[in-house]
Amino acid sequence: MATIKDIAEESGYSISTVSRVLNNDQSLSVPDETREKIYEIAEKLNYRKKTVRLLVKNIAFLYWLTDIEELEDVYFKTMRIEIEKWASKYNIELTTYKISDGIEKIPDNIEGFIAVGMFSDKELDYLRRITTKGVFLDTTPDPNTYDSVRPDLVETTKRTVDFFIEKGHSDIGFIGGTFHNPNTDLDEMDIRERTFRSYMLEKGLMKEQNIFCHRGFSVENGYRLMKEAINKLGDQLPTAFFIAADPIAVGCLQALNEHGIAIPNRVSVISINNISVAKYVSPPLTTFHIDLKEICKNAIELLLEQVSEKRKIVKTLYLGSELIIRKSTN
Numbered sequence: 001m002a003t004i005k006d007i008a009e010e011s012g013y014s015i016s017t018v019s020r021v022l023n024n025d026q027s028l029s030v031p032d033e034t035r036e037k038i039y040e041i042a043e044k045l046n047y048r049k050k051t052v053r054l055l056v057k058n059i060a061f062l063y064w065l066t067d068i069e070e071l072e073d074v075y076f077k078t079m080r081i082e083i084e085k086w087a088s089k090y091n092i093e094l095t096t097y098k099i100s101d102g103i104e105k106i107p108d109n110i111e112g113f114i115a116v117g118m119f120s121d122k123e124l125d126y127l128r129r130i131t132t133k134g135v136f137l138d139t140t141p142d143p144n145t146y147d148s149v150r151p152d153l154v155e156t157t158k159r160t161v162d163f164f165i166e167k168g169h170s171d172i173g174f175i176g177g178t179f180h181n182p183n184t185d186l187d188e189m190d191i192r193e194r195t196f197r198s199y200m201l202e203k204g205l206m207k208e209q210n211i212f213c214h215r216g217f218s219v220e221n222g223y224r225l226m227k228e229a230i231n232k233l234g235d236q237l238p239t240a241f242f243i244a245a246d247p248i249a250v251g252c253l254q255a256l257n258e259h260g261i262a263i264p265n266r267v268s269v270i271s272i273n274n275i276s277v278a279k280y281v282s283p284p285l286t287t288f289h290i291d292l293k294e295i296c297k298n299a300i301e302l303l304l305e306q307v308s309e310k311r312k313i314v315k316t317l318y319l320g321s322e323l324i325i326r327k328s329t330n
Contacts, residue, residue: 002045011041022047024055024091056307059087060110061094064117072218073247074275075292076116079137082296083114090300106130112307114299120182133306135299143316147302151290152318153272157195159323160242160270160288161203167329169240169268172200173210175225175252176244177217187215192244192272210238217244222251230259237261240329243271246278246287253281253328269328272321284326295319 004022008015013034020028021038063080070077087094094114097106103123106113112133119127124142127134132145140148164172174196178187189197193213200206209232212225222243230237243249249271256263263269263283271278274289298317305311 002042002047004047006045007038007041007047010045011038013038056090056092056111056304058109058111059092059094059303059307060106060113061087061096062106062113062115062117062119063096064099064115064119066099072216073245075217075245075247075273075290078275078292079116079296082292083116083137083299086296086300087114090304092300092304103127112303114303118180118182123182133303135303135306137295137299140316143314145314147299147306147315147317149295149299149302149317149319151272151295152320153191154195155318156272156288156321157192157242158199161196161199161205163270163323163329164240164242164268165203165205167240167268169238170205171207171210171238171240172205173207173212173229173238173241174244175212175222175229175241175248177221177248178213178215180215189213190244192242196242207238209233209236217247219247219251219254222248223255224251226252226255227259230255230261237267239266240268240270243269246271246273246275246285249285249287250277250281253283253285257282263328264330268330270323274324278324279326283328286326286329287324288321289324290321291319 004015004018008018011018017030018038021030021035022042061083065076084094099117103126108130110131112131115134115136116138118139119141128145134146136146136148138150140150161172174193176190176193179190181188193211197206212229214221214225241252243252249269252269253263256267261267269286271285271287272290274287278285278287302315
């Protein structure tokens with residue numbers, strides 16, 4: 001096993017200098033070239049490879065969500081916390097910028113960025129002018145320039161439909177939010193709804209009257225949409241619903257319970273995210289677990305590949321999900 005002495009001999013630097021560099025001693029004043037050479041040799045000799053972390057400075061965290069959006073959907077709050085945690089673990093200095101700051105507040109000398117939220121074409125143009133090193137979470141706005149890591153919502157949606165069909169359901173509904181297009185300021189169809197429509201059409205089961213969507217992924221939105229479905233469809237209410245996200249599903253369950261509609265005997269419900277409250281609602285929610293820890297870890301590692309390892313090829317990574325079966329389905 002290689003030692004600090006081995007690295008010192010091969011690099012030509014003193015044992016003290018090598019030791020302080022490998023331990024990220026920022027009080028040590030040495031050129032960046034010196035640090036890079038020592039790290040290269042440490043990696044070459046496989047010295048503590050997994051624990052050597054060169055400090056990565058000047059990384060922007062673009063958290064492009066409003067405070068209300070974060071409050072409505074704990075998914076994004078969890079994502080923010082995980083990004084901050086993994087950045088610290090990988091010795092990355094993050095500076096957070098919010099949508100309220102405006103894209104112009106991001107300095108043109110950043111080394112790279114991690115981005116969460118929706119960005120307009122104008123904002124993407126600005127980012128391209130200042131750096132090509134960046135990773136988007138949950139979206140892929142520019143697959144020719146930037147990396148992205150996201151859950152495979154297309155496959156998850158298809159798996160939900162298949163699950164319901166296998167359980168004997170043919171009358172299946174969808175309740176979800178809409179995608180806000182920052183370029184037009186209009187609401188558009190979310191990828192889950194688009195996939196649901198096309199896949200149900202392919203199965204010969206598509207019914208327009210069973211789809212209810214409105215902007216927002218909140219509990220209140222789910223409650224309102226499910227009440228609308230109950231009032232509009234009455235006895236023709238579907239026997240199963242795919243809900244776009246857990247907060248919406250919580251509101252849907254509230255509405256169903258208020259109207260005395262048995263879950264799952266009359267209506268089965270499956271959602272996405274597996275937030276902490278999913279196991280405590282009545283009945284406990286069947287939902288797909290999206291591993292945000294893994295998503296955020298991969299995003300940080302992809303950025304490091306770009307910044308530290310100088311990778312040029314662009315990557316788009318889709319992560320699968322795990323169905324957690326609880327009592328909202330039978």
